[in-house]
Amino acid sequence: MPGASPRMPRVVSGEIKRTLFRDLFLGRLRVDGSEVYPLISPSELASLEPTFTQLRKAEDLGGVLRLRALDLLKPRNDMSLLLEARLVEQLGGADPSTALSFIAHHALGRKLVASYGTPEIQPTLRDDSVFAFAMTEASPGSDASQVQTYAQPEGDGFRIFGRKHWVTNGLFATHFVVVARTTPSQPGNKPRLTAFLVPSSPEVIREPVRSDVLPASGVAEISFHGALVPKEAILGEYGKGFRAVMSGLSEARLLLSAAITGASIRAYSDTIERLNQRRAFGRPVGNFPSVQERVAVLLSETFALQSLVHLVAGIGDAFGTADPLERGLARLAASRISARVLDATRELHGAAAFSGDVTQSRRWADTRALALLDGSDLALESFVVLEATRELRKGGPQVSLPPLPSPLPEGPKGVVERLWSSRHVSPTEGAPGCRLRSLELLTRELGNQVRHQFTSHGAEFVEHQHAHRRIANAALELAVWLSVLIRVQTEVQRVSTVGAERMIDAANLFTGGAEERVRRQFEHLSRNEDELRDRIARRAYTDGTYPFDIVG
Numbered sequence: 001m002p003g004a005s006p007r008m009p010r011v012v013s014g015e016i017k018r019t020l021f022r023d024l025f026l027g028r029l030r031v032d033g034s035e036v037y038p039l040i041s042p043s044e045l046a047s048l049e050p051t052f053t054q055l056r057k058a059e060d061l062g063g064v065l066r067l068r069a070l071d072l073l074k075p076r077n078d079m080s081l082l083l084e085a086r087l088v089e090q091l092g093g094a095d096p097s098t099a100l101s102f103i104a105h106h107a108l109g110r111k112l113v114a115s116y117g118t119p120e121i122q123p124t125l126r127d128d129s130v131f132a133f134a135m136t137e138a139s140p141g142s143d144a145s146q147v148q149t150y151a152q153p154e155g156d157g158f159r160i161f162g163r164k165h166w167v168t169n170g171l172f173a174t175h176f177v178v179v180a181r182t183t184p185s186q187p188g189n190k191p192r193l194t195a196f197l198v199p200s201s202p203e204v205i206r207e208p209v210r211s212d213v214l215p216a217s218g219v220a221e222i223s224f225h226g227a228l229v230p231k232e233a234i235l236g237e238y239g240k241g242f243r244a245v246m247s248g249l250s251e252a253r254l255l256l257s258a259a260i261t262g263a264s265i266r267a268y269s270d271t272i273e274r275l276n277q278r279r280a281f282g283r284p285v286g287n288f289p290s291v292q293e294r295v296a297v298l299l300s301e302t303f304a305l306q307s308l309v310h311l312v313a314g315i316g317d318a319f320g321t322a323d324p325l326e327r328g329l330a331r332l333a334a335s336r337i338s339a340r341v342l343d344a345t346r347e348l349h350g351a352a353a354f355s356g357d358v359t360q361s362r363r364w365a366d367t368r369a370l371a372l373l374d375g376s377d378l379a380l381e382s383f384v385v386l387e388a389t390r391e392l393r394k395g396g397p398q399v400s401l402p403p404l405p406s407p408l409p410e411g412p413k414g415v416v417e418r419l420w421s422s423r424h425v426s427p428t429e430g431a432p433g434c435r436l437r438s439l440e441l442l443t444r445e446l447g448n449q450v451r452h453q454f455t456s457h458g459a460e461f462v463e464h465q466h467a468h469r470r471i472a473n474a475a476l477e478l479a480v481w482l483s484v485l486i487r488v489q490t491e492v493q494r495v496s497t498v499g500a501e502r503m504i505d506a507a508n509l510f511t512g513g514a515e516e517r518v519r520r521q522f523e524h525l526s527r528n529e530d531e532l533r534d535r536i537a538r539r540a541y542t543d544g545t546y547p548f549d550i551v552g
């Protein structure tokens, strides 16, 4: 790949397995206590301190303007992924618009040009370039196979015709990464998607998208009226643009997870500040038991999400390649957990969630919108499961599946039920608070469920979204749980059980909740009301409007 950016090598630990998360889908949990959670050294963190200080001051600038003020538009190849994730976490906490602008510019622009661009276009990686990524269109939406934007061959290059929606940084970009078909749109024609780097020109027209969310990220509708580009503007291979696009989206997914984590941390901190000030019925609101219960869950869930995001970044650094499965899981977990966190912080603010400069309700909406840049959660659930079973699916429905680690005499379902009903597993097994044994058993059960679904649906498995959803949601809980375990383990080794007490408490609360959620997903895989739901939905489409009224 020409111009691939060098990245600071980083060793997490020789003991961290590359396939830590892929293994979960095969029912394998391979942890032996020697794993080390990735930490940032004080000197590395200090290198970002000037940025963080400016970030705290520059409250009035957002989006690309803030990135320019922070010197973050410049190429930086010296940052580890972990440091990058930490930076974006801070951006997400300060202003989600700025985080979104950074992710589009950095992961979906600069990195794609560096990794897939020809030597002729590498000079566009100069300090003042602003990149945007243009894939989504109005009619096919997120379905890339239906892209209508057409790159018409002309001489030694191409003319680009088409209209893209929802282009972050679209108002300010100097360059657009554009996904276009390279065969005309006619029935039976495969699109042969190709990615191009298109500079701003009079043939590129921008119109702002009217939207209530992420106001400073310069989201625009961009029309390409025959913009001419040379063949050197192709990113990656002609007709194989999907590969480049997927690698960009995979990069973006980790950073989006970090931004969402930052927004959740900020919402948590704002809530604690508010609860410390607010009094009702003669006492601080924070003293009500039901408020305390929510605060505890908020902290434990935010901590758990951050653990997964940092671990995925650390693994990326240690092994030098991005695994789309890890990043998909992180992004899905970020969306799920932040939805719970931000809903609770909104509730705990009372009416104050809807007033002030940056309200909690606004933070909620911005963060939900962030989780759409790379596609919807529903599509991501299927992506994660299909990616995890890619090898299995290659072998067809008759494939012989790898054996589970060791047989469970009473059958996995029985074990899960016994675990649940008796709760006899000591919570101090493995890393304290992390219920290692339960994690092991539930992971095995995930492996069984994947096998079962896969063998019973055969080739239809690809279409079986009900199963994808439950498998993905169980797997993401186990992935977060595993990350918490490795983080607590490392912290205990670093500062002893006494020093890590607060983290252990948070882990205990999270893993208890995760166990409950995973068990529910498994239960619904075998006993569910899918047919009932499908029937209701089908009729809803036929009705077209709300079908129940009180008129006799």
Ligand SMILES: Cc1cc2nc3c(=O)[nH]c(=O)nc-3n(C[C@H](O)[C@H](O)[C@H](O)COP(=O)(O)OP(=O)(O)OC[C@H]3O[C@@H](n4cnc5c(N)ncnc54)[C@H](O)[C@@H]3O)c2cc1C
Binding pocket: 104, 132, 133, 134, 135, 136, 140, 141, 142, 143, 165, 166, 167, 168, 169, 214, 219, 369, 370, 372, 373, 374, 375, 376, 377, 378, 379, 382
């Ligand atoms: C703030 C923001 C910034 C964005 N920035 C960019 C950008 O810079 N560049 C760019 O190209 N795009 C960008 N987008 C667009 C984004 O990629 C799309 O919104 C996203 O891919 C979803 O496409 P859609 O909105 O057309 O939804 P649709 O495809 O219309 O989907 C609507 C809903 O249908 C369901 N659905 C869709 N597909 C599936 C499926 N396969 N399985 C199950 N359910 C499904 C989901 O519930 C989904 O939410 C941005 C979006 C937002 C909100």
